[in-house]
Amino acid sequence: METRSNHVLVGAVAIALFIAAFLFILWIARVDTSDRQKYDIFFRSVSGLARGSAVNYSGVPVGTVQEIRLMPETPNFVRVRIEIDEGVPILQGTVATIASVGFTGVSIVELEGAIKGAPAIDEPGPYGAPVIPTKPGALGQLLDSAPQLLERISTLTARLNEVLSPQNQDSIAGILKNTNTITAAVASRDGDIAEAVTEIRATIAETRKTAAALAVLADSTSKLVDAEGKPLVADLRKTLQHADTALSELEATSRAARTGAEAFNAHTLPEVNLLVGDLREMSRSLGAIAAKLDEDPAGALVGGRKLPEYKPDGDRNR
Structure with missing residues (x-):
């Protein structure tokens, strides 16, 4: 009787220890599928990824990879089922990439890019879990561009x-x-090159001095123009005004002289022409008298021949 009771006690203790160890293992592994969210991700390649690989959200561990499956209907994609702790904000804009950990060849799933205030990704996909879109990682881009x-x-x-x-x-x-x-x-003309460089530097220094002197000269010229140029310009303006007035008076005098010349041509010049004709006629008559005196001085004085009577042109017309 006592032997049977000892066996029952030992068995009960063993079962209790087994259950405690199992619960301890579950606690260590934190296996609690009731508080986890499941998502599917479709990758073209999952090199270095395996069941149990970590899932990080912006570098923070939030879950694990639970399943990796080939897709017979679309063999160019691999379906990866992940489980994420409840409360992790898997929102619209979140994308998944495969990142390598160091140089060991082990890879993890990296989530990033959620938009604040966006709705959650909760619409079931073709395999019953919401689908997180992918983005090529650095390794994927390198492999794609390798060819x-x-x-x-x-x-x-x-x-x-x-x-x-x-x-x-x-x-x-x-x-x-x-x-x-x-x-x-x-290298053989090193001395000449050094001398040429020295001369160039001296030329540059002289050029700077010349530029400074030109600046001083320009400043002095500006001051001279400001001090004496303005009165000179004022005097020049006055001279131009007087010259304009003189030109106006000269133009008026020219107009008056033109009017007098026209009157002279119209009235005085014909009279002068008549006078010249009379003087020519008188000169001819005096010439005839002189010739008569030369031929017959006595008859001319006594009155042997009657001289023709001289009549000016004015009396002829009467």
């Missing part, structure tokens, strides 16, 4: 082979030789 990178490296290698052909190598060797010659020539 293009390799092609560019191959093209660069081919071009380098063309550049480094034997003929081009000879040309490069000649260029390097000429460069060495030029360098040696420049």
Whole structure:
């Protein structure tokens, strides 16, 4: 009787210890699926990712990877089921990427990019859980661009082979030789170059002094123009005003002289022409009298021949 009771007691203690160990393991593993949210993520590649891999939200651990499945209907995608602690804000704008941890090759799922005030991602997807969209990570982008990178490296290698052909190598060797010659020539003229640099510096210093003197001269010229130029301009304006007045008077005098000349041409000039004609006629008559006196002085004085009577043109017209 006592032996049977001892066995029952030992069995009860063993069962109690087993249950306690199981509960302790559950507590250590924090396996509590009732308070976790499930989400699906569709990746093109899940290199380094495995069941139990961590899920971080902006670097903070918030869950684990529970399942990784191939999709027979769409083999270019892999479905990853994750479980996240309740209360983590999986909102619209949240994206998932696969990030590597150090150089061990282990990867984790990184969540980021939630928009404040946006609604939660809670619409069930094709497998019953909401779907978090993906964004290519640094490793994914590198792997996607690897073919293009390799092609560019191959093209660069081919071009380098063309550049480094034997003929081009000879040309490069000649260029390097000429460069060495030029360098040696420049080194041999080190003293001349130093002297030329010194002269250039002296020229620059003189140029600066000349520029300063020109600035002083310009300042003095400006002051002179301000001090004496303004009165001179005022006198010049007065002179121009007097010249304008004189020109106006001269124009008036010219108009009056033009009027007198027109009157002279109209009235006085014809009278002068008549007078000149009378003087010419008188000169002819006096010439005739002088000729008569030369021929017959006595008859002319006594009155042997009657001289023609002189009548001016004015009396002829009467």
